């Protein structure tokens with residue numbers, strides 16, 4: 001029997017002591033991800049230069065690394081930040097955006113995986129391809145259902161000793177032993193760019209709050225997105241109004257509502 005994650009307590013704990021999270025994310029995501037973090041109650045800093053990324057990781061509560069708009073200089077900054085986070089015992093989250101698309105990305109992700117991420121968060125196509133499976137992904141967009149990625153997620157979690165989150169219509173989280181699904185969200189979410197990248201940063205915020213429990217931290221971040229996405233989606237006229245409504249709902253979502261509305265089930 002798996003314990004229920006105490007979602008409301010984790011949200012209050014995160015907001016009560018807003019974690020500084022170093023977010024190395026892509027050019028597309030930087031603004032929306034920072035706004036999502038601030039609305040949810042975390043403290044993001046987009047710091048990626050090789051000259052300072054390692055120093056900054058040492059003073060952050062967690063680090064997130066997203067390869068969406070990769071270049072050699074950024075990769076050097078990512079590797080410096082990850083080595084420093086590992087040295088300082090800080091959790092770090094990998095978002096392997098479209099890693100299957102080019103040799104440069106594949107090599108970068110292999111290097112990052114060797115440095116043992118605490119958590120990997122990706123869409124179904126990305127997670128399937130990380131175990132060498134045939135994914136239907138096109139560029140940064142998933143073309144596979146989450147249930148097709150569940151075996152890959154379990155394998156990946158066991159192989160790398162990390163938590164793996166696959167997101168989509170219903171999310172799946174595993175540490176290789178236990179697994180849970182998070183239902184909710186809105187079909188409008190994949191129609192706005194970089195919400196997955198923003199979610200990766202929020203996973204980092206919860207991991208900073210609960211560094212000893214990356215599984216619960218991941219479920220909590222996904223549940224916040226699922227509940228806020230569902231509420232924003234119910235009121236939105238399309239992707240544009242969804243985007244601002246999502247930020248407003250994130251900012252007002254309280255622990256009681258999160259606990260009452262979240263649909264987290266054992267897988």
Ligand SMILES: Nc1ncnc2c1ncn2[C@@H]1O[C@H](COP(=O)(O)OP(=O)(O)OP(=O)(O)O)[C@@H](O)[C@H]1O
Pocket residue numbers: 097122123124140141142167168169170171184185186187188189190192193194195196197198199222225226229
């Ligand atoms: N069809 C859907 N219905 C409900 N929620 C969804 C759906 N698709 C995605 N989501 C939600 O959208 C959020 C982002 O997940 P998604 O899998 O789209 O990330 P992604 O593909 O990495 O996004 P991006 O690369 O654009 O940042 C998650 O909270 C996920 O649960």
Ligand SMILES: Cc1ncsc1CCO
Pocket residue numbers: 026028029068069097140193194197
């Ligand atoms: C559209 C896009 N291109 C590179 S990264 C990114 C954001 C979604 O992953």
Ligand SMILES: [Mg+2]
Pocket residue numbers: 097122123140196197
């Ligand atoms: Mg993505």
